[in-house]
Amino acid sequence: MPSPSFRPRLLVAALSAALGSASLAQTLPAMGDTLVAQAGAVQNWDLPAGALDETLARIARQGGKILTADPALLRGKTAPAVRGSFALEEAAQRALAGSGLGLVRLGSDTLTVRPAPSAPPATPAAAPAAAAPGTAERSMATVTVEGSRDPNQVYQPFPGGQVAKGARLGALGNTALLDAPFAISGYTEQATRDAQARRLIDVLAVDPAVRSTNSESNAVDVFFLRGLPMLSQDISFNETFAVVDTRRIAVEQFERIEVLKGPSALLNGIGPSSSTTGGTINLVPKRGTDVPLTRLTLSASSHGQLGAHLDVGRRFGTDNEWGVRINAASRGGGSTGVPDEKVGTDHLSAALDYAGERLRVSLDLAQNRRHFDGFPQFFRFNEGFALPAPPATSQAFSQPWDSSDTKSSSAVSRVEFDITPDSTVFGVLGGVNYEESNINAGNPRITSTSGSFTAQPSIFRTGSSLRSGELGWRMRFATGPVKHRVVLGYSRFTGDGASLSQSMGSAFTSNFNNPVFVARPTLPTGGVPLRFQDSVSDSLAVMDSMHLLDDRLHLVGGLRYQKLDIGEFSAGVEQRRFDQTATAPSLGASYKLAPTFSVYANYAEGLAQGPVAPASTANLGTVFPPFKGKQIETGLKYDGGSFGASAALFQIRQPVSYVNGANFLVVDGEQRNRGLELSVYGEVAKNLRLNAGLALFDAVQSKTLNGANDGKKAIGIPDHSLVLGAEWDIAALPGLTVTGRYTKVARQMASVDNKQSIPGFDSYDLGLRYATRLAGKPTVFRLAVENVADSSHWLSVRTGFLSRSTPRTALFSVSTEF
DSSP, X not given: OOOOOOOHHHHHHHHHHHTTOTTHHHHSOSSOOEEEOOOOOOEEEEEOSEEHHHHHHHHHHHSOSEEEOOHHHHTTXXXXXXXXXEOHHHHHHHHHTTTTEEEEEEETTEEEEEEOTTSOOOOOOOOOOOOOTTOXXXXXXXXXXXXXXXXXXXXXXXXXXXXXSEEEOGGGOEEETTTOSSOEEEEEHHHHHHTTOSSTHHHHTTOTTEEESSOTTOSOOEEEETTEEEEGGGOEETTBOSOSOSSOOOSXXXXXXXXXXXXXXXXXXXXXXXXXXXXXXXXXXOOOXXXXXXXXXXXXXXXXXXXXXXXXXXXXXXXXXXXXXEEEEEEESSOSSSTTOEEEEEEEEEEEEEEOSSEEEEEEEEEEEEEEESOOSOEEEOSSSOOOOOOOTTOOOSOTTOEEEEEEEEEEEEEEEEEETTEEEEEEEEEEEEEEEEEESOSOEEOSTTOEEEEOOEEEEEEEEEEEEEEEEEEEEEEXXXXXXXXXXXXXXXXXXXXXXXXXXXXXXXESSSOOOOOOOOOOOOOOOEEEEEEEEEEEEEEEEEXXXXXXXXXXXXXXXXXXXXXXXXXXXXXXXXXXXXXXXXXXXXEEEETTEEEEEEEEEEEEOOOBOOTTSTTTTOBOOOEEEEEEEEEEEEEOSSEEEEEEEEEEEEEEEEEOTTSOEEEEEEEEEEEEEEEEEEEEETTEEXXXXXXXXXXXXXXXXXXTTTTOBOBTOOSEEEEEEEEEEOTTSTTEEEEEEEEEEOOEEOSTTSSOEEOOEEEEEEEEEEEEXXXXXXXXXEEEEESTTOOOOEEEEETTEEEEOOOOEEEEEEEEEO
């Protein structure tokens, strides 16, 4: 069978059916629209009764062969529930039962829906059943036409619409969860809306192996993935680094937020800061929608913050080949719940794309501005005493004149061309500019168990410019029974940064319980930001994704050659350069023990740029040599149709860095993280959905200087982290959903000698969601209360820095479509 090629009409057909459109025939031509799915085998089906067009679309997405249908034949008809284990053909026949339609084979792998010759004229069925609670607001996500040769299409979600059944496997493109020999996860745009997310961590908080090191009132996003820190500037955009905001990323622009855990130098390359040994976060941008979308969301918080978000999507042209997506959002006013702490954000993005028969082109533009008032970035601390409990969540202790302004502008363009149906060349070009200006009395340094701290008023200005480019070739072919998907790629990014840090006035002493407020000192004059670093990264990769044994066995392997050229500067003058090359291999295998169950294993390496001493350290700007991280992992995955589950065992080794008692960033020894991850997601029972997980860690140091800290726990990694998230649809009140999440994090070590630590904490979040129609328009009301108990705790600790929890906050929003 020749490989099917992507056609825009296929997407129109699948999307229209998935939305249960009552006017399908007005959207599609009379005949010939095709829904394509992967080669069929016996699968588990759990499809509720509903509209026939929607049911057939779901069958085509989930399982085998080519299925064609005239939309006019399907209009107004319903399908019975399809449940059981059988092949696609039988699933389609069961869906057609009683419709007066039958299945006709056009070829060995092609089926079409036609009137059954012996059947009497079909009587239009009753109107489709009402949408399930929570679905009144349409999901405008691109529906997967599985088996399509376009690797950029996203996978359908599990019931509930929040967790996807597949995600990007780096340069190899979208891969089903069961097929991926790595731990991957994907969260939908609906998950972002349902979480009323302001930051990425608001979406990713359902994963216990992904934690944020910073609170809401911090200008920078830093994450822990499998116990290792990852900076926001190492987040990829459509698998391309160095093209997103380097501090905090606006979530309104993205269709999917995806996580690939563990080092992925082969699949992804490395980011500007190379902090991806623990994993990689990838952002999939929104695209123009076949069904016109205009969605307005208004939001408010219990602390007086107000916000608005407008999301507009359209497609144009004979085959809807031209698309545009605009997102504009603004939030501000009020406070974070702490007096004088305020956060204001503005976001504007535009996505333009062309999806032709052989050519696909996209351009994504974004601009972000943020203003922060009256807060410290984080706390530093001295050694030699037990760390104090954090101040009450509502306690203000930063100076009322503290402020920070950030802005970023980014652009990225991608071009793909199909030389043949099985051969595609592609190129990417993009970049981001970032500026930040701070005036504050931070970051305060804790000096005693009683909560005393010192602070030095200062100004800090910085800016960076990152540029990225890629060229590649994707091929599909077979060698005997083995199906290959090969990718050859070259990538390059350049980055440089400049900064200025100046003290103003005198340092002062304060205390959590009796904070001291001082007048703003006179601003220093003169001084310009000086270059502190530049870097160039070149990378060549070859990788092969192989399917064999009737697609039950999936192998991934390849090599990436990476060259890093990094300059270290002092007072704007280059002092030395690191020029290092390395080859990072990766091997992975997954095997389907059953259509719903797979086992996998992998070995992966990551090449990391050495850490750079941050502004708050005594050796500001010092660049350490690059190093490698290595992982071995094995796991199990389950996809039962309505819900999924996974288990993973892993070990990662990499050099460790931390800020010592003299306030110097140092690299000393090796860190070995072992862990077990368990997760479950989807609808586990009627009207009940879970998104829960448990992560167990055994993270220790080794090879430290003179063995002083060998065997001691690593900084910032709890022995366990638990997240229990659930949603329950109230059957007696259609459209109403109750939500809740419980988070438990164990004690974390704060010093390499394990003499300082922060206690574990428990956190509770509750919410309601009501989906209905107002004036005939899909509308969703959302109410959530975060940190219900108003727990005051240290949120995280990393390399000498502490971050505290945010106050209890109620969030409300209403979304409607026009």
